[in-house]
Structure formats: C-alpha cells, structure tokens
Amino acid sequence: MNQKDDILEKSKKELPQEVLSFIASTKKEAHPESQLIAVLQKTQQHFGYLTSAQLDAIAQVMQIPTAKVTGVATFYHLFRLKSIGKFVISVCTGTACHVRGADNVSKKLKDELGIDFGETTNDGLFTLDATRCLGMCALAPVIKIGEDVYSQVTPEQIPAILKKYFEKK
Ligand code: FES
Structure with a gap:
C-alpha cells in the first residue's frame, strides 16, 4: 500500500460508515464538494461535535483541501468544534x-x-x-x-x- 492509500485508510477509520457511504454516493455527482456541509452535518450528528482529526479525514476522503473543510466548519455556527456536555x-x-x-x-x-x-x-x-x-x-x-x-x-x-x-x- 502506498503512502496515499495508507492515509486514506486511516482517514476512513475516523468516520462512521454512514458518512463514508454518503461521501461515496456524492462521487457520482458533478460537484461532490458541494455536499461538504451535508457531510459535516452527518458527522456532527454522529459524534455530537467535530474534531480536527475528523475534519482532516473528511478532507482526505472527499479530496478537498483541509483548509477549506476547516474554513467551512468554523464559518457556520451550526458546527460545534468543542466537546459537548451530557x-x-x-x-x-x-x-x-x-x-x-x-x-x-x-x-x-x-x-x-x-x-x-x-x-x-x-x-x-x-x-x-x-x-x-x-x-x-x-x-x-x-x-x-x-x-x-x-x-x-x-x-x-x-x-x-x-x-x-x-x-x-
Ligand atoms: S419558539 Fe418560536 S420564537 Fe421561540
């Protein structure tokens, strides 16, 4: 396995199966990156908040620069980047x-x-x-x-x- 595949496999382990399936389904679209907000929402629904490791994993799996993924996650108030209470x-x-x-x-x-x-x-x-x-x-x-x-x-x-x-x- 080359280094790129290795990073991709590690990234996939950071994300739940439903998010990976959703990302896979977006690949059939003309502009999969337009689904970034939906991907972030689904990831947050699963974990309650978004960690930098998850943002990085989304970037790797969607093949979008990490800076863009982080930029979107920090721009919209609906995304939570800190852990939440019970x-x-x-x-x-x-x-x-x-x-x-x-x-x-x-x-x-x-x-x-x-x-x-x-x-x-x-x-x-x-x-x-x-x-x-x-x-x-x-x-x-x-x-x-x-x-x-x-x-x-x-x-x-x-x-x-x-x-x-x-x-x-
Ligand atoms: S429930 Fe509508 S303003 Fe609060």
Whole structure:
C-alpha cells in the first residue's frame, strides 16, 4: 500500500460508515464538494461535535483541501468544534421567546451554571446554546434540554428544571 492509500485508510477509520457511504454516493455527482456541509452535518450528528482529526479525514476522503473543510466548519455556527456536555440546553432566542422573557431565562441559566452560550460546565454535564425559533411560539419562552421541551419557562423554574438533570447524572 502506498503512502496515499495508507492515509486514506486511516482517514476512513475516523468516520462512521454512514458518512463514508454518503461521501461515496456524492462521487457520482458533478460537484461532490458541494455536499461538504451535508457531510459535516452527518458527522456532527454522529459524534455530537467535530474534531480536527475528523475534519482532516473528511478532507482526505472527499479530496478537498483541509483548509477549506476547516474554513467551512468554523464559518457556520451550526458546527460545534468543542466537546459537548451530557445535556445540551437550547434556549430559543426567536422573536416570540425574546418578547416573552427569554433573556431573563438565559441569564438565570448562565448564573446557575456559571457558563455562557457555547460553553460546557466543567463537570461535562451541561452545554448551553442559543437557538432560533423552535416552532412553539405560542408557548414562549421555550427551552429544550436534550429531547425534553419546556414551555412558558420562567427564571424561577430554572433551578428545579436543572435539578432533574443533576439527579440523572
Ligand atoms: S420564537 Fe421561540 S419558539 Fe418560536
């Protein structure tokens, strides 16, 4: 096996089979590189975030310069380049939630957890994120923790909500 094949084989080991199959399917298209964002999304869906080793592997397998893959991953906010906590708290900052007090809910979450948006608590339990409209505007303000949705949330409810997840630890 020559060095190039060796690098390609190592790169493939960094990526899940579904991503490799998807990349293989894009090779039939006229511009496979146009699927880079979809490839990054699928990889992130699998791992929760993207490491530099995965970005490099995507570059090798898709035959796109690593700088371009890294550039796209860092440009779009939807890609996460740091590890995430066990529970991701998404606070809706859409208009309806904003009008109905999402800022106060965010502030309480930040105070309780001691982190800002985009950060993870030191114990690795929570990651705090701001998100766009979750499609439940009539029930604003809305937050999501993992797959659980909380509506008409008030800052006063936050400690009790968080407690449930501390108990699941
Ligand atoms: S704005 Fe928050 S759910 Fe729509």
